[in-house]
Amino acid sequence: MKTFRSDISGKEYPVSQKVIGSSLNEKLIDLIRQEKPDFSVNHCLSVTELKDYRERYIVHHLSAQTGKIADLAKNVMESIAGDTILADAIEEENKSEATVGQKVADKVASFGGSWTFIISFIVFCCYGLVSMHLYCSTKGLIHIRLFF
Numbered sequence: 001m002k003t004f005r006s007d008i009s010g011k012e013y014p015v016s017q018k019v020i021g022s023s024l025n026e027k028l029i030d031l032i033r034q035e036k037p038d039f040s041v042n043h044c045l046s047v048t049e050l051k052d053y054r055e056r057y058i059v060h061h062l063s064a065q066t067g068k069i070a071d072l073a074k075n076v077m078e079s080i081a082g083d084t085i086l087a088d089a090i091e092e093e094n095k096s097e098a099t100v101g102q103k104v105a106d107k108v109a110s111f112g113g114s115w116t117f118i119i120s121f122i123v124f125c126c127y128g129l130v131s132m133h134l135y136c137s138t139k140g141l142i143h144i145r146l147f148f
Contacts, residue, residue: 007043008036017046024050031057055080 002015022041032039062073111117
């Protein structure tokens, strides 16, 4: 496996993790230069290190804009750090805040759209049709003719 040495940490990483400085935003390069003054567009770093610098940049930018990091900003940062989707976290929050009626509606909807419900409904309908047909034929209300 081919590797490269990061100009940030000096550690070895797989070549697939290599990021060239020329592909970075100028503001991100400025942030890196605060710690590594000799870093230039010709140097390279790993995706993991880039992720860390991006996170720091966003925290710095949000802090400068608002003076503090709000809950939403923290969620965004945790999502970036954990490679998760924000919609999943929001959905979890909404589930915990759901009313009893909403929870019941969710359960009914999940069962109503399931294969268990669909198959049971078909069986119930077939049973009902056969039962009704047998009842009517025993009372003389209909006459069954099969294959004649």
